[in-house]
Amino acid sequence: MGEGNGNGVSIDVRSAEESLSYARELVPMALVKAREVKGFLRRWKMIVSKLEQIPSCLSDLSSHPFFSKNGLCKEQLQAVSMTVKEAIELADLCLKEKYAGKLKMQSDLDALLGKLDLNLRDVRLLIKTGVLGETTLPELETAGRCRIKELFARLQIGHLEAKHKAVDTLVEVMKEDEKSVLSVIGRSNVAALVQLLTATSPRIREKTVTIICSIAESGSCESWLVSEGFLPPLIRLVESGSTVGKEKATISLQRLSMNEETARAIVGHGGVRPLIEICQIGDSVLQTAAASTLKNISAVPEVRQILAEEGIIKVMINLLDCGILLGSKEHAAECLQNLTASNENLRRSVISENGIRSLLVYLDGPLPQEPAVAALRNLVSLVSTDVLMSDDFLPRLVHVLKSGSLGAQQAAASTICRVCTSSEMKKLVGESGCITLLVRMLEAKSNSAREVAAQALSSLVTVSHNCREFKKDDKTVPNLVQLLDPSPQNTAKKYAVSCLSSLSSSKKCKKLMISYG
Numbered sequence: 001m002g003e004g005n006g007n008g009v010s011i012d013v014r015s016a017e018e019s020l021s022y023a024r025e026l027v028p029m030a031l032v033k034a035r036e037v038k039g040f041l042r043r044w045k046m047i048v049s050k051l052e053q054i055p056s057c058l059s060d061l062s063s064h065p066f067f068s069k070n071g072l073c074k075e076q077l078q079a080v081s082m083t084v085k086e087a088i089e090l091a092d093l094c095l096k097e098k099y100a101g102k103l104k105m106q107s108d109l110d111a112l113l114g115k116l117d118l119n120l121r122d123v124r125l126l127i128k129t130g131v132l133g134e135t136t137l138p139e140l141e142t143a144g145r146c147r148i149k150e151l152f153a154r155l156q157i158g159h160l161e162a163k164h165k166a167v168d169t170l171v172e173v174m175k176e177d178e179k180s181v182l183s184v185i186g187r188s189n190v191a192a193l194v195q196l197l198t199a200t201s202p203r204i205r206e207k208t209v210t211i212i213c214s215i216a217e218s219g220s221c222e223s224w225l226v227s228e229g230f231l232p233p234l235i236r237l238v239e240s241g242s243t244v245g246k247e248k249a250t251i252s253l254q255r256l257s258m259n260e261e262t263a264r265a266i267v268g269h270g271g272v273r274p275l276i277e278i279c280q281i282g283d284s285v286l287q288t289a290a291a292s293t294l295k296n297i298s299a300v301p302e303v304r305q306i307l308a309e310e311g312i313i314k315v316m317i318n319l320l321d322c323g324i325l326l327g328s329k330e331h332a333a334e335c336l337q338n339l340t341a342s343n344e345n346l347r348r349s350v351i352s353e354n355g356i357r358s359l360l361v362y363l364d365g366p367l368p369q370e371p372a373v374a375a376l377r378n379l380v381s382l383v384s385t386d387v388l389m390s391d392d393f394l395p396r397l398v399h400v401l402k403s404g405s406l407g408a409q410q411a412a413a414s415t416i417c418r419v420c421t422s423s424e425m426k427k428l429v430g431e432s433g434c435i436t437l438l439v440r441m442l443e444a445k446s447n448s449a450r451e452v453a454a455q456a457l458s459s460l461v462t463v464s465h466n467c468r469e470f471k472k473d474d475k476t477v478p479n480l481v482q483l484l485d486p487s488p489q490n491t492a493k494k495y496a497v498s499c500l501s502s503l504s505s506s507k508k509c510k511k512l513m514i515s516y517g
Helices: 017-038 042-062 071-096 104-127 139-156 160-184 187-196 201-217 223-227 231-240 243-254 260-268 272-281 286-299 300-307 310-322 328-341 344-352 355-363 370-382 384-391 393-403 404-420 421-432 435-443 447-460 464-472 475-482 493-503 506-513
Strands: none
Touching: 017 042, 017 071, 017 139, 017 464, 042 071, 042 260, 042 300, 071 104, 071 139, 104 493, 139 187, 139 493, 160 344, 187 201, 187 223, 187 404, 201 223, 201 231, 201 243, 223 243, 223 260, 231 260, 231 272, 243 260, 243 272, 243 404, 260 286, 286 310, 286 328, 300 310, 300 328, 300 344, 300 404, 310 328, 310 344, 310 355, 310 404, 310 464, 328 344, 328 355, 344 355, 344 370, 355 370, 355 493, 370 404, 384 404, 393 435, 404 421, 404 435, 404 447, 421 435, 421 447, 421 464, 435 464, 435 475, 447 475, 447 493, 464 493, 475 493
């Protein structure tokens, strides 16, 4: 800075000890002059009070065993000295009554009070952060960790421009060595980041949320992020941040909403509406993150009605139809599965918005997944057979049984169980080609898959037309016999017994049963 003392030594080149000594020399001089001023008494009394606090703060700072080894100490001492020198200069002007005007001097004194407050706060924070004491690790590790802790300290200390630089540097360090940054982060660091989310500078908010996004995605410090008041400013960024800010904020919410309590808190802080708006107009990555967040929130039963009131059903159905990325469609399907899990009013709302048709069209994809089929399962009992048949319901169930994931196949078998409430429907299902596919499911490794397939077959076999289809498949009897294992874990046994009983009137089937034991 080039500021000099009586010996002409620049503050920039002083050691920490010399800077401390210089600051200690200045404070008594400032106090003497400040106490002599007769004008602006209220302001000067406040200035004196602040100046009187400096010696004890400096003493606390200098008593730390590693005080001289940290550059932040020297910087803070320089800042204190500059402020105290300014106090001396303003006191001289007041004593000589050589100031430009009363209002100008009042403004200068108010600014001085602000600087003194900042100096005192920063010195105390420097001691509190623990950045001075990082000396117990091996030398190389200590250097890296010290640098990171110093950067976190700089987020809390000094003026906005210094914080800008600290945030920029921290973003770069996280790109190079995120693991080390996460290993040293503490609650006070999280609190500092949350404070910076409300900074007036859009750039610093964007950089800060980038750091917070990395912290959230790592799964560390989640409880701190929430308890330190992270959600409200994050939701504001989702509403009105820059493109990058919105994206990072939404991805952060996506990760944090996996926790049920946090999901409730997001709803409580008004986070649903901006997330829904992103699903309607956001770009691909943003849309997927918002849909995933809403999916996580919809897993909490007591907030589902609130989601519905915000219009989520129509938006999720639209995502199924027009989502930019496959991921957003998958999240929409799972959200609809959650919403229709237990609330009949929400089920009827999905049906009224043509949700069944959208779910069925979505299932035409090459690898149908469980959520869309499970959502259908939740809905089919509320619509007529004619409605289902008009939307090619059965051909799509066959497609799921052929090409879907195991979870999707299980959900399809479960859907068959729910929809087969009449002989007519059972016959239609049998004619669709489901029986052979369900028989193959009996060979699955998963006990739950075998059970639901056997349950569906036990319902279908009660119709004589379907019985003939059973007998045509050479795998039917051996696969059912395999399910007669008396193990308590074999929950499919009762359905297998029911199927075999229905088939036992056939001589061919009876012989096969005997031959397979």
